[in-house]
Amino acid sequence: MAQASGASATELAFVLSLIGGVLITIGSVIGMGLGAMGRPFFLGKDGTYGGYGMMGGYYYYGTNGYYDMMYGLEAVGIITGILAIIFALMMRSRPADRKTYGVLILAFSLLSLVGMGSFFIGALPGLIGGVLALTSP
Numbered sequence: 565m566a567q568a569s570g571a572s573a574t575e576l577a578f579v580l581s582l583i584g585g586v587l588i589t590i591g592s593v594i595g596m597g598l599g600a601m602g603r604p605f606f607l608g609k610d611g612t613y614g615g616y617g618m619m620g621g622y623y624y625y626g627t628n629g630y631y632d633m634m635y636g637l638e639a640v641g642i643i644t645g646i647l648a649i650i651f652a653l654m655m656r657s658r659p660a661d662r663k664t665y666g667v668l669i670l671a672f673s674l675l676s677l678v679g680m681g682s683f684f685i686g687a688l689p690g691l692i693g694g695v696l697a698l699t700s701p
Contacts (some may be wrong), residue, residue, distance in 0.1 A: 573700030577693045578656045581669045584690025585648030591682025595634070623686030641679025644672040647692050655697060666697025
């Protein structure tokens with residue numbers, strides 16, 4: 565099996581990191597939008613937030629704490645996704661510093677898992693792109 569050249573591995577790392585950052589950002593924006601709509605899939609049998617759902621009144625017990633927590637986690641996802649995009653673009657513009665940007669992309673892709681990383685689909689290309697940036701010749 566032929567090994568990829570340094571330039572093509574760096575390009576692949578850039579593309580995967582960029583895709584990962586975009587998916588993380590889009591997934592977090594969608595998650596925040598669902599939170600703003602009240603996450604309709606948490607409704608109970610009678611269409612209210614209490615008593616009848618799988619978790620009873622857990623998600624809406626007098627306060628909006630669960631949704632506030634979700635906004636914070638989705639905000640972490642949006643921020644880490646945008647930073648992954650920025651570092652992917654910087655890695656392409658400054659290939660000599662690809663290892664530094666690879667570490668940063670790897671770190672922010674891992675951190676995006678706190679906000680679920682676009683249901684982990686966005687974090688995976690970011691992680692692979694970061695590793696490729698670190699290991700490319």
